[in-house]
Amino acid sequence: xxxxxxxxxxxIRWFHWINFPILFIMIWSGLLIYWAYHPYKIQVGDAVLIxxxxxxxxxxxxxxxxxxxxxxxHFVFMWLFTINGILYVLYTFISGEWRFLLPNRHSxxxxxxxxxxxxxxxKTAPPQVKYNGAQRIAYTAILLMGIGSLLTxxxxxxxxxxxxxxTLTGGYETARLLHFALTIGYVLxxxxxIFQVVRTGWNNFQAMVTGFEVEKxxxxxxxxxxxx
Amino acid sequence: xDEPVDQIEEKLPEKKPHREELTSEQQIRRRxxxxxxxxxxxxxxxxxxxxxxxxxxxxxxxPKVFREVLKVNEGVAESYFSNANLAPTFPKERAAKNVxxxxxxxxxxxxxxDAWQLKVEQPGQKPLLISLDDLKAMPKQEIIYQFKxxxxxxxxxxxxxVNFAEFVNKYQIGKKDGSEEWYPYVGMKTPDGxxxxxxxxxxxxxxxxxxxxxxxxxxxxxxxxxxxxxxxPVKYGVKNLxxxxxxxxxxxRPRDFWxxxxxxxxxxx
Numbered sequence: 001x002x003x004x005x006x007x008x009x010x011x012i013r014w015f016h017w018i019n020f021p022i023l024f025i026m027i028w029s030g031l032l033i034y035w036a037y038h039p040y041k042i043q044v045g046d047a048v049l050i051x052x053x054x055x056x057x058x059x060x061x062x063x064x065x066x067x068x069x070x071x072x073x074h075f076v077f078m079w080l081f082t083i084n085g086i087l088y089v090l091y092t093f094i095s096g097e098w099r100f101l102l103p104n105r106h107s108x109x110x111x112x113x114x115x116x117x118x119x120x121x122x123k124t125a126p127p128q129v130k131y132n133g134a135q136r137i138a139y140t141a142i143l144l145m146g147i148g149s150l151l152t153x154x155x156x157x158x159x160x161x162x163x164x165x166x167t168l169t170g171g172y173e174t175a176r177l178l179h180f181a182l183t184i185g186y187v188l189x190x191x192x193x194i195f196q197v198v199r200t201g202w203n204n205f206q207a208m209v210t211g212f213e214v215e216k217x218x219x220x221x222x223x224x225x226x227x228x
Numbered sequence: 229x230d231e232p233v234d235q236i237e238e239k240l241p242e243k244k245p246h247r248e249e250l251t252s253e254q255q256i257r258r259r260x261x262x263x264x265x266x267x268x269x270x271x272x273x274x275x276x277x278x279x280x281x282x283x284x285x286x287x288x289x290x291p292k293v294f295r296e297v298l299k300v301n302e303g304v305a306e307s308y309f310s311n312a313n314l315a316p317t318f319p320k321e322r323a324a325k326n327v328x329x330x331x332x333x334x335x336x337x338x339x340x341x342d343a344w345q346l347k348v349e350q351p352g353q354k355p356l357l358i359s360l361d362d363l364k365a366m367p368k369q370e371i372i373y374q375f376k377x378x379x380x381x382x383x384x385x386x387x388x389x390v391n392f393a394e395f396v397n398k399y400q401i402g403k404k405d406g407s408e409e410w411y412p413y414v415g416m417k418t419p420d421g422x423x424x425x426x427x428x429x430x431x432x433x434x435x436x437x438x439x440x441x442x443x444x445x446x447x448x449x450x451x452x453x454x455x456x457x458x459x460x461p462v463k464y465g466v467k468n469l470x471x472x473x474x475x476x477x478x479x480x481r482p483r484d485f486w487x488x489x490x491x492x493x494x495x496x497x
Contacts, residue, residue, distance in 0.1 A: 004251050004259075017267075021274040037380030067379065068490030072290050075492070076297045159376065160315045160462050160497045161308055167316070172374055172382055210263035214256055 004212040007130065012097065013208060015088040022084060025077045027183055032070025035063045040180060052180070078153065085146050100130045102140055107133035118196075142189055145182050152179040289490030302494040306428070309496065311435055315373045315461035323372050323386035327443060329451045330377060333485065334423025335471055341455050344419075346439075348401055349476040356399060360441060360455050366390045366398065369438050371459065376497060378464040378486075387459045389440035393433045402429065402477045415482025416458060419473030426482030427460065427467055431496060436461045439472065464495045 008016075040052040058064050092098040103111075110133025116122035118134075126132065131139065155166040155175040169175040197205050207213045251259075284291035290298075346363070348356040370388040396402040403410055414432045417424035431437070440459045441448060448454045453470025460467055466486045476482070487493040 002251060002253060002256060004256060017270070033380065037377075039381075068289065068486075071378075071492060072294045072298065072490070075301055076294050079297070158305065158497060159374075161305070161310070161313045163313065163316055172376065176380065206260065206264075209267045210260050212259070 002214050002216055005215055006212050007207045008211050009095065009097065010211060011091045011095070012088075013211060015084060015091065016208060018084050019081075019088075022077055022081050023186065025073060026081055027186065029070045029073035029077065030180075030183055031058075031061070031063050032066040033074060034180065035065075035070075036067040040177065052184075075157075081146075082150060085143075085150070089143070101136060101143075103133065103136040107136045109133070111137050118199075138189070138192075142186075145185055145189075149179060149182045152176075152182065155179075288488050298492050298494070301492075302496075305494060305496050306430070309430060309462075311430075311433075315436055315497070318372045318374070318384050320372055320386060322384045323444060324383050325444065327385055327452060328377075328381070328383050330379075330465065332451070334418030334420060334469070335450070335453070336422060337420040339419060339471065344455050346456060346472060347474045348399065349474060350401060352405075355474075356401070358399070363390050363395070363439065363441065363456070366394065368442075371436055371438060371461065373436070373461050375461075375468075376464055378466050378491065378495060386444050387438065387440040388442040388445070389438040389456070389459065391435070392437040392439055392458075392460075393435065395439060396433070402433075411477035411479060413478045413481055415474075415476045415478055416469045416472055417474050418469065418471050421473075423469060423485050424483050425458075425467045425469045426478075426484040426487070426493065427463065428494070428496075429477070431460065431462045434460070434462045462497050464497065466491065467495060 034052075035058050038052060038058075041048050042050040092101060110126050110128075112133075113122060113126045114132050114134040117125040128135075151165060152169050152175045154162055155169040156172060156179060159166040159172050159175075166172055166175055169178060203213050281291050281293065284293050286292070287295045344360065346358040346360075348358065350356070367390075368388055369391045370386070372384065372386045374382045375385045376382045402414070410429045410433075412429055414427045414429055415424065416427070437458070437460045439456055441456050443449070443452055448457060453472075456472045457470045458468050458472060481493065484493055486495075
């Protein structure tokens with residue numbers, strides 16, 4: 001006999017998968033907006049290390065001269081992004097799922113051990129319940145980033161009506177830079193996320209669709225429940 | 229009584245096992261297939277939504293449903309709009325000496341600045357003609373604030389002119405005949421009609437909205453909209469019409485140059 005272990009509640013799966021296309025739309029429409037004024041780069045001395053972005057990037061993805069279109073998508077889908085995020089937070093608090101998601105006092109040491117293990121520098125991964133320390137930190141960080149995007153977004157969307165928020169987020173130009181940097185953060189998160197999911201394998205991935213993982217039952221150790 | 233820390237730890241559900249079920253291979257397969265089938269069905273939703281948006285009739289360059297949501301956004305923005313919310317101002321020395329120019333629409337034709345007069349149209353009445361000297365006779369209001377372009381750049385700029393709310397008060401315009409009710413919109417256009425904007429009246433009456441005739445303590449230069457331009461910090465630059473020819477109040481939304489080209493009409497900040 002195999003057994004199934006319930007892992008992700010239905011609500012969490014919905015929030016996760018709904019967020020995926022919405023975040024995609026927000027990033028894509030954000031790029032359409034960013035093209036109209038794209039000054040950001042990473043520079044050390046006179047050497048430009050990374051330019052956000054080279055013209056070929058905008059050209060290849062057809063992002064040029066579409067500011068009006070980008071703003072309309074962004075200001076329509078911002079509602080869905082916000083509502084989905086708020087419902088997710090409410091759900092995790094009401095259901096108690098937050099206990100699996102928030103880092104605890106072991107998480108940082110554990111995250112370090114996980115990192116060493118993932119890099120092949122440590123033989124065993126620390127034991128984990130649902131999420132390991134690295135996951136807890138990552139999933140909490142992405143939530144904080146979402147809140148950050150919301151606040152910096154509002155700060156540059158209505159910088160007069162919410163001038164206190166614009167000031168709080170470093171001023172209009174800084175808020176725009178942060179809003180952009182957070183987006184780059186999402187893309188980096190996404191790349192690592194995909195890499196880890198592929199590495200962890202099918203059983204883990206399919207749990208985000210089915211909600212359960214399949215485990216081999218330790219035959220004989222657990223007698224079948226007679227009432228079943 | 230305070231609980232000892234250890235007992236709180238005990239209450240964490242992660243100490244308890246997850247819900248587990250002993251299940252046959254067949255049951256697992258059936259449940260997995262079912263979940264993935266639902267997943268596939270659910271995947272049709274974003275795809276259909278995308279298709280639905282793509283086949284929407286266009287309204288001024290945007291899918292109709294987007295225009296409707298932008299209208300909702302406008303309503304939300306109006307709910308928290310307040311004359312008490314001001315664009316932050318800066319000391320004079322922070323103002324840019326080299327003030328950025330962005331666009332020449334409405335400025336391409338020649339203009340005789342000495343003969344220029346501001347025309348105010350009113351329904352059922354002869355238009356008012358107001359000279360620059362008339363405006364300069366009114367109290368001058370200065371503002372040094374961060375001008376924000378819809379493209380994303382911004383610049384601290386120094387402008388001066390007549391407070392728009394004082395202007396409409398002095399000339400007794402903007403209110404419907406014999407009532408205290410304001411027209412909901414203000415329209416403005418250049419003398420040649422090449423550029424035109426529509427603005428909601430509350431934004432036009434915001435205390436920082438001015439009809440500007442000076443930039444950096446000098447008369448406004450031609451590329452910046454001489455002799456008179458609108459400075460409205462609660463809107464993106466696109467609404468800050470240069471070289472004002474005509475002003476009118478209206479019940480309907482006046483035409484707006486960039487709104488006709490796919491941009492939001494409101495663009496309030």
